[in-house]
Amino acid sequence: MREQDRLSDGPGDELGPGERELETALKSLSPARPGVDAVGAAFSAGRHSGRREARLWRGAAGVFLLALAGSWVVPARHRGGPPVVESPALVSVPAASSVVRPPSQSLIMLDKAVRDGGLDALPDAGLPPAQAVRARDRV
Numbered sequence: 001m002r003e004q005d006r007l008s009d010g011p012g013d014e015l016g017p018g019e020r021e022l023e024t025a026l027k028s029l030s031p032a033r034p035g036v037d038a039v040g041a042a043f044s045a046g047r048h049s050g051r052r053e054a055r056l057w058r059g060a061a062g063v064f065l066l067a068l069a070g071s072w073v074v075p076a077r078h079r080g081g082p083p084v085v086e087s088p089a090l091v092s093v094p095a096a097s098s099v100v101r102p103p104s105q106s107l108i109m110l111d112k113a114v115r116d117g118g119l120d121a122l123p124d125a126g127l128p129p130a131q132a133v134r135a136r137d138r139v
Contacts, residue, residue, distance in 0.1 A: 008103070
């Protein structure tokens with residue numbers, strides 16, 4: 001048996017020099033790397049999902065805005081019932097003896113004193129007078 005016959009895979013496997021060159025060139029090729037970037041695909045899917053959700057929220061906000069504008073522009077009409085007559089309101093004022101005055105050191109009273117008489121109208125703080133302290137007095 002010849003060496004050529006042992007290496008052949010089957011009948012009609014005799015290749016010419018051009019075909020052998022093509023076979024060698026094809027064996028040297030490797031598949032291309034996949035063109036899908038996993039992080040990019042996930043980012044794109046999230047962005048697409050976010051756009052859909054944003055459209056939904058924008059649409060709902062637009063409908064709400066139109067309803068609000070419509071209710072503001074179109075006055076409400078009362079159906080049935082007596083007509084509304086506006087009259088001055090009565091306000092009851094408590095007697096002066098029942099009004100509680102805040103303490104004189106409260107912020108309300110201090111503000112009123114400054115508005116009425118300026119800074120000189122502020123009450124005395126009740127602090128002891130300040131004394132000068134020297135370093136030689138401490139030693």
